[in-house]
Amino acid sequence: LSHADMAEAQGVLSVYREQTRILEKYGKEDFELSYNKLFGKYDLYHIHSVNPSFYFFTLKKRKPTIVFVHFLPDTLDGSVKLPKFAFKAFKWYVTSFYKKAKEIVVVNPSFKKELARFGINEEKITYIPNFVSRSSFFEKTKEEKIALKKEYGFPLDKKTVIAVGQVQTRKGVLDFIRTAERCPDLHFVWAGGFSFKGITDGYKELKAEMEKERPNVKFLGIQPREKMNDLYNAADIFFLPSYNELFPMALLEACNSGLPYLVRDLDLYKDILLGDYLRAKDVMGFETLLHKLAKEESFYEEAKRYSKAIADTYTEEKNYLLWKDFYTKVFEKYRQKK
Incomplete structure (x- = not known):
């Protein structure tokens, strides 16, 4: 039901x-x-x-x-x-x-x-x-990823950081924006919108922030779920700055699509993310780890292994x-x- x-x-x-x-x-x-x-x-x-x-x-x-x-x-x-x-x-x-x-x-x-x-x-x-289903969420080839970046207008010369979820205060949208402002060398996109329209907490403030022009931030609005695997593959890093979650489906989707992920340091993740995972407490911490993922290939590949462990566990x-x-x-x- x-x-x-x-x-x-x-x-x-x-x-x-x-x-x-x-x-x-x-x-x-x-x-x-x-x-x-x-x-x-x-x-x-x-x-x-x-x-x-x-x-x-x-x-x-x-x-x-x-x-x-x-x-x-x-x-x-x-x-x-x-x-x-x-x-x-x-x-x-x-x-x-x-x-x-x-x-x-x-x-x-x-x-x-x-x-x-x-x-x-x-x-x-x-x-x-x-x-999530591996037939719906999976990693594509390097050539396919480049084609998707071009299709979505994501830059080829810098890493794209994707966040996915409803636009609401609980999801950490303002910290997403503040982090992007501190990382002008990275491209940030948010897939999701106001699912509950005007009764969304922080609606007016968040809507005003979303409408501001920022050179490295783009809000894509609500996307069809069948298009989400392409979006994950067009991006390079999954970012979840939420203040509260249960077991986010977007994180599972991103892991199955081969993206390394960064989450807020919350106790609720300790029982489900298998011990090794990237987390930070605030915007400064997010900035540090995102830059490390963008610049250090070995660190990026290690983070991808954390994602694979999640994908292999929750089948x-x-x-x-x-x-x-x-x-x-x-x-x-x-x-x-x-």
């Missing part, structure tokens, strides 16, 4: 599409699938988005429901801007949604304890990571087996309770 397509170009929608794709690809012999149909004799309900129709119909009834947590109540801060009373009510609603689920899946193990802070029983929380084949095992356990658990 998902209505994530109500807002374009967001990670929740990408995760939903990836998961339904692997269930159809690998699970035809294991499961019978139905999409967005509330009425029927189903063994399990798997909910991806926190829409009221799913809450009132499914969660109010005694059905084996699984809720996939794509964001925490706290991550709403810096994402959307609502009147105080509405924002407080929405956070209460999201927390209630998660509490009423029979089972919860998180994409980052560190969020088990975060959810427990809201009174959610850790015993009903399972960790299953995100993944669709491994992910399907995790979901198959999880669905089977949940089915058996609630069948025994009938």
Whole structure:
């Protein structure tokens, strides 16, 4: 169950599409699938988005429901801007949604304890990571990359740094701009826009910043997902200055496309990025590491090996087996309770 397509170009929608794709690809012999149909004799309900129709119909009834947590109540801060009373009510609603689920899946193990802070029983929380398809995101040849740089108008004589995500305060857009200003010898592009339009946190300030002319910064707007592999291959470095994430799909896409990556130094990455990864705490740190990636080939190649480790770990084949095992356990658990 998902209505994530109500807002374009967001990670929740990408995760939903990836998961339904692997269930159809690998699970035809294991499961019978139905999409967005509330009425029927189903063994399990798997909910991806926190829409009221799913809450009132499914969660109010005694059905084996699984809720996939794509964001925490706290991550709403810096994402959307609502009147105080509405924002407080929405956070209460999201927390209630998660509490009423029979089972919860998180994409980052560190969020088990975060959810427990809201009174959610850790015993009903399972960790299953995100993944992306290698047939959709992969590294192209050197010749193809040069052709893509020309197609997108990226310079051939300097490195292109790409950031991907919604334009909102939480994503670190202002630090992206400040970093670009300190690195005039690099080219910076941001793929993404205001998926939630005017209620995006920081909308007016960010829109004004985006409209300023800067010689080495370009905001590309919302891009079709089928075009993103080309964009990654046209770039040289992936940059994610976000202040808060769960398990960013864009990072997985960039790793599968062969890009080295730089992220903000956040505790939440420690459990999912396998130990070795490039991170910095602030704009000065970002500037230092981006220049090192641009100028030192051995450092660049080492960073690419970190990306390959991520791509090799979070594969669709491994992910399907995790979901198959999880669905089977949940089915058996609630069948025994009938």
